[in-house]
Amino acid sequence: MSEAMHLVKLSDVPIGKLVKVRFLKNNGLNRRRMMDLGIIPEATVLVSRRSPLGDPKAYIVRGAEIALRKEEASQIIVERL
Amino acid sequence: MSCNGCKGCDNHKRFHSFNVKLHTKEEIVIALAGNPNVGKSTVFNQLTGLKQHTGNWPGKTVQNARGSFRYKDRKFVLMDLPGTYSLLANSVEEQVARDFICFGKPKATVVVVDATCLERNLNLVLQVMEITDRVVVCLNLMDEAKKKHIDIDIPALEKELGVPIVPTSARSGDGLELLLQKVYDVALGIEKSTPLKVHYSEDVERVVNKLVPYIDRLLQGRLDSKWVALRLIDGDQTILDSIYQYIYCDESRGECGYDGL
Numbered sequence: 001m002s003e004a005m006h007l008v009k010l011s012d013v014p015i016g017k018l019v020k021v022r023f024l025k026n027n028g029l030n031r032r033r034m035m036d037l038g039i040i041p042e043a044t045v046l047v048s049r050r051s052p053l054g055d056p057k058a059y060i061v062r063g064a065e066i067a068l069r070k071e072e073a074s075q076i077i078v079e080r081l
Numbered sequence: 082m083s084c085n086g087c088k089g090c091d092n093h094k095r096f097h098s099f100n101v102k103l104h105t106k107e108e109i110v111i112a113l114a115g116n117p118n119v120g121k122s123t124v125f126n127q128l129t130g131l132k133q134h135t136g137n138w139p140g141k142t143v144q145n146a147r148g149s150f151r152y153k154d155r156k157f158v159l160m161d162l163p164g165t166y167s168l169l170a171n172s173v174e175e176q177v178a179r180d181f182i183c184f185g186k187p188k189a190t191v192v193v194v195d196a197t198c199l200e201r202n203l204n205l206v207l208q209v210m211e212i213t214d215r216v217v218v219c220l221n222l223m224d225e226a227k228k229k230h231i232d233i234d235i236p237a238l239e240k241e242l243g244v245p246i247v248p249t250s251a252r253s254g255d256g257l258e259l260l261l262q263k264v265y266d267v268a269l270g271i272e273k274s275t276p277l278k279v280h281y282s283e284d285v286e287r288v289v290n291k292l293v294p295y296i297d298r299l300l301q302g303r304l305d306s307k308w309v310a311l312r313l314i315d316g317d318q319t320i321l322d323s324i325y326q327y328i329y330c331d332e333s334r335g336e337c338g339y340d341g342l
Binding site: 029032033036037038048061063064 | 166167169172197198200201204
């Protein structure tokens with residue numbers, strides 16, 4: 001799988017970059033919460049801003065801006081576009 | 082599992098304080114659901130004016146607002162549910178909203194959605210439609226959508242979802258008259274809708290079909306059995322607790338002054 005080269009944690013993607021969600025590593029409540037916010041495989045996410053201390057960061061998903069903590073975003077595996 | 086004479090027990094109080102004290106049998110209960118920040122409160126205020134009460138949901142630190150209005154020959158009670166993205170009981174707010182739609186048995190549920198980012202709002206719409214057939218979608222913030230040059234094919238969406246969709250700009254009152262008309266028709270059964278039901282993977286559907294007959298026998302149609310089956314395989318304990326609370330511990334329903342079941 002040469003594709004695996006492009007997979008990164010959402011938390012590691014720099015501001016301004018557009019990515020595509022490949023899969024979620026978390027389970028249970030957190031996973032469901034992410035999915036309810038529209039973060040599911042194939043969804044595109046734009047990393048939009050960082051807070052003054054760098055955590056949380058703001059992401060644009062399906063037309064809305066949401067804030068995710070580093071620990072949450074690190075569970076979301078994405079592909080650089 | 083009855084609890085006769087449970088006037089003093091917590092469960093009874095809790096049911097009682099879904100707080101829909103109806104003055105007459107003719108009052109019709111409507112639920113108002115929606116994501117946060119879609120103008121749900123604006124819709125609520127426009128419809129009920131000053132005829133509203135606020136408080137907390139029983140035993141929860143979640144705001145509860147209910148109001149009333151007249152339309153045509155009927156009096157309606159409107160329950161403003163907490164703004165949520167989902168009804169999967171990830172939070173107290175979601176549980177409160179879910180419980181009211183499941184056990185408060187509103188005659189119609191209005192789901193307010195944001196026309197400027199419709200896609201993310203449809204998650205909640207689909208979830209509500211899994212629980213109840215009596216749904217009206219209020220496509221709010223149409224004025225904002227127009228500004229952003231977003232054009233929504235309402236007839237196509239209506240056909241796809243199988244429920245009435247009313248475009249509104251609640252701030253200016255646009256579309257609210259038609260919303261009332263649709264709510265009236267759905268609540269009184271004049272308009273029957275057939276909501277789109279989500280189809281799951283074969284594995285899930287197979288397990289669900291196994292469970293449904295058992296659930297049917299236990300709940301006798303008081304809740305959508307397929308939906309309950311899905312929650313059970315989700316491992317959702319909260320729905321079991323709520324079923325116990327609202328269905329089994331409520332033999333004295335009549336005295337609650339609420340005959341919504």
